Amino acid sequence: MLDFPRWKVWLTIVTMVVGVAFALPSILPPSVTRYLPDKLANTKINLGLDLAGGSHLLLEADVRDVAKQRMEQMEEGVRTEMRRADPRIEIGDISTAGGELSFFVRDPRQVDAAVEAARRLTTGIGVTGQRDWNVAVRDTNRVVMTPTAAGLDKKINDAMNTAREVVLKRIDPEGTKETTVVRQGPDRILVQVPGLQDPQQLKDTLGKTAKLEFKLVDLTADPAQVAQGNAPPGSQVLPYPDDPTGVKKIAVQRRVMVSGDQLIDANQNYDQRDNRPNVDITFDGQGGRRFARVTQENVGKPFAIILDNVVISAPNINEPILGGRAQISGNFTVESANQLAVQLRSGKLPVALKVIEESTIRPELGAESIHKGVVAGVVATIALMGFMILTYMRFGVYTTIALFLNALLILGAMAIFNATLTLPGIAGFVLTIGAAVDANVLIFERIREEVRRGRNTLAACEFGYKEARSAIFDANITNVISAIIMFWFGSGPIRGFAVVLSIGIATSVFTGVTFTRLMVSEYLKRARPRELNL
Numbered sequence: 342m343l344d345f346p347r348w349k350v351w352l353t354i355v356t357m358v359v360g361v362a363f364a365l366p367s368i369l370p371p372s373v374t375r376y377l378p379d380k381l382a383n384t385k386i387n388l389g390l391d392l393a394g395g396s397h398l399l400l401e402a403d404v405r406d407v408a409k410q411r412m413e414q415m416e417e418g419v420r421t422e423m424r425r426a427d428p429r430i431e432i433g434d435i436s437t438a439g440g441e442l443s444f445f446v447r448d449p450r451q452v453d454a455a456v457e458a459a460r461r462l463t464t465g466i467g468v469t470g471q472r473d474w475n476v477a478v479r480d481t482n483r484v485v486m487t488p489t490a491a492g493l494d495k496k497i498n499d500a501m502n503t504a505r506e507v508v509l510k511r512i513d514p515e516g517t518k519e520t521t522v523v524r525q526g527p528d529r530i531l532v533q534v535p536g537l538q539d540p541q542q543l544k545d546t547l548g549k550t551a552k553l554e555f556k557l558v559d560l561t562a563d564p565a566q567v568a569q570g571n572a573p574p575g576s577q578v579l580p581y582p583d584d585p586t587g588v589k590k591i592a593v594q595r596r597v598m599v600s601g602d603q604l605i606d607a608n609q610n611y612d613q614r615d616n617r618p619n620v621d622i623t624f625d626g627q628g629g630r631r632f633a634r635v636t637q638e639n640v641g642k643p644f645a646i647i648l649d650n651v652v653i654s655a656p657n658i659n660e661p662i663l664g665g666r667a668q669i670s671g672n673f674t675v676e677s678a679n680q681l682a683v684q685l686r687s688g689k690l691p692v693a694l695k696v697i698e699e700s701t702i703r704p705e706l707g708a709e710s711i712h713k714g715v716v717a718g719v720v721a722t723i724a725l726m727g728f729m730i731l732t733y734m735r736f737g738v739y740t741t742i743a744l745f746l747n748a749l750l751i752l753g754a755m756a757i758f759n760a761t762l763t764l765p766g767i768a769g770f771v772l773t774i775g776a777a778v779d780a781n782v783l784i785f786e787r788i789r790e791e792v793r794r795g796r797n798t799l800a801a802c803e804f805g806y807k808e809a810r811s812a813i814f815d816a817n818i819t820n821v822i823s824a825i826i827m828f829w830f831g832s833g834p835i836r837g838f839a840v841v842l843s844i845g846i847a848t849s850v851f852t853g854v855t856f857t858r859l860m861v862s863e864y865l866k867r868a869r870p871r872e873l874n875l
Contacts, residue, residue, distance in 0.1 A: 345862045353859055356851070357746055360753035367752050384756045389519050389763030389837050390535035390702060396543045399698035402504065402528040406693045407497050411488060412437050415462065415474065419444065419486075422458045430455050442486040449482045459484055466491045497528060500691040505530055508694075510687035511546050519761035519837045530694065533702070535761060540699045547694060550649050551684040553601025555632070558643040558655050562592035579645070581652040583672045591652050593645045598635045603628025607685035609678040612670055618678040620669040622685065629665025637661040646671070648681070714767035721771055722748065725778055733785050734874045739860045740781045743852040747777050750848040751841070760844070763837030773845025779816075780853030783809040789875060798873050799865060806858050813854060817846050 366374045367386045374382045387393075416435050419442065423430040432455070433445040446455045456476055463474040466489070473492025477485050505522055512534055513520040521533040534543055559576040564586075572578045572592040581591040606623040624632055636644075636658050645655045646669050653671040673681070725744060729737035751770060755762065762770075788805030796804065821843060828839035864870075 345859060350859060353855055357750070357856070360750040360848075361746070362753065363756045364749040364752035367756055386752060386755045387519075387536060387759065387761040389761045389766065389834060390521070390533050391764040391834060392762065392767075393536045394702045395533060395535040396537045396540040397698075397700045397702055398532040398540060398543060398547075398696055399525070400508070400530045400532060400547070400694040401697045402497065402501060402530075403693040403695060404493075404497060404528055407500055407691075408440075408488070408493060410692075411493070411496055412440075412442060415442055415486065415488075418462045419459060422462060423455065426454060426458055430458065440488070443479075443483055446482045446484060452478060452482050452484070455484050459486055464492075466495055494527070497692075501528060501530070503688075503691045504694060507687050507690050508532060508547060511683055512543070514683055514686065519763055519834065519840075529697075535763075540701060544696055544699070546680060546684075549684055550690045550693065551601070551687070552649050552689050553604065553685060554647040555598040555600070555635075556593040556596065556645050556647060557598060557639060558645050559592040559594050560642070564588065567592045579647060579650055579652050581645075581655065583654065584652075591645060591655060593647070593652070598639075598644065599624070599628060599632045601685060601689060603631070604685055607682040609675065609682045610668075612668070617670070618673040618675045619671070620673070620678050620682050620685070622667050622669060624665040624667070626665070632665065632667065633661060633663045714764075714771065718748070718767075718771050718774060721774055725775065729778060729781070733781075735864070736781075736785055736857075736861070736873075736875055739857045740778055740853075742860070743781070743857050744774065744777055746856065747845075747848050747852040748774060750852065751845050754844045754848060755841070758840075758844075760840045761837050762841065763834040765834045765838035766841040769838045769841035769845065773842065773849060777845070777849035777853060780809070780813045780850060781857060783813055784854070784857070785875060788873070792873060792875070798870055801873065802861055802865060806854070806861075810854060813850060817850055820846050 362381065363384055366377060366382050366384055416437060419432075419435060423432050428451075430451045431447040433447065435442060435444045446452050456478060459474075459476045460472075463472040463476065463486075465472055469491075471489060471491050473489055473495065475487045475489060477487070479485050501524055505524055508530060509520065509522040512522065512532065519535060521531065523531050525531050532543070532547070537543055559573060562573055562576060562578075563571075566572070567578055567590055568588050570578050570590065575596075576592045576594050578590050578592050581589055584591060603624050604622055605625045605628075608621050610619055610621045611617065612619045623629075640658050640660060643655045643657050645652045647653070653669060656670065669681070722744060726737075726741040729740040729744075731737070733740065748770075751773065754760075784805050787809045788801050791801035791804045792798075824839040824843040824846070828836050828843070831839060
């Protein structure tokens, strides 16, 4: 019992000091926290939507955009499949008029092979045997592919699931803000962000598809024609807001050199030449090799960096860019560069989303809830302190000290992890305070039993802590498992409750077992009591 290693003593003290220090900015008034270091003063607990208000958006997917993308992907797939066929299947122009994709097979003897190749591009829907596209032959040598309703529904469902994940990553990349992002119906997503009172900022974050492409600039294009929106065959004219020539348009080749689909990371940084904000991006292995190859083959030529069909910049390729890393420069601020990095990291939205409902949620209810929660917490804490002191005397005082520090550690840990306090989180906080004394009650009752069995003071304390510790850990492991399940499957305030409960369990075990044992150990070493007043 008295063998408390020095390193463990210091580790316990340092943990307490750090936890209390990070709790202070959340409980002290701004007039006091302004004297703290900036990094510490800015580390505060986030308040959830029910406590601090926030922004509410209802997004709706553009179903026509999904159908259009589906048709474009199938058109590209047909071209590739016919080209790869052995022997190659020669086809005429592909038509997408009337919601159907059709093409003529130049050699009638290859119609069956073309149909077989087209069917390989379709997939089954569920167990019904239905395909996402119907393939038929008309007019002897015209192959017609018609999208089925079931295939479109599946495509929309897959796109909405992906869009929900992308929206969540853009709004809450660290997963600590307790943001609510849930699907409503087949084509809508509900978004609620606590603490954000400006829906426009949220719309700006979600408004971009984040489709990143690198294309070569078409140097053969006539500037006069480009200014009128005309480009040579195989090229296209795109907006270029920061065009140094003032035209605001630029012609680029349609062929994509590298796309953002092979991006694995993006971060805001600064250009070493002029210290202006930019975005560093990293490709995966395949993307990096492709980027290196195309830059090796096009040294001296300008290439356009395109985001959502708008050219951000068009620098020259001065040398091959190897290693899978590149830099996106443009007329960025730190905030816009950070926003772009988050959008690129979260991935491309698979479907365009439009806002059909927006509002700002006011926090009046939260202020009242906070007040009641604080009152409940204070009353519960005082009642528990009084009970423990009256029941266990000196050891009860140790418990009250641990209880007070436990409350601060919960707040400090939530601030460090950027966790969010919600209304259910307050309930979890009060519940944790109530449960925090359970560990000490178990320990002290075991010590009483050991004393009644005739053990001396030191041995009784030693056995009390040793025997109760396993029961305490077992009981709290089940609570942690429950909290993990709630966090995994829940959303919004439910996750907030799970976070507070998890942190509270960890801190209560630490303060109730380790910290009180340290205090009891110091007391036994200094006082050497022959009897325990317990």
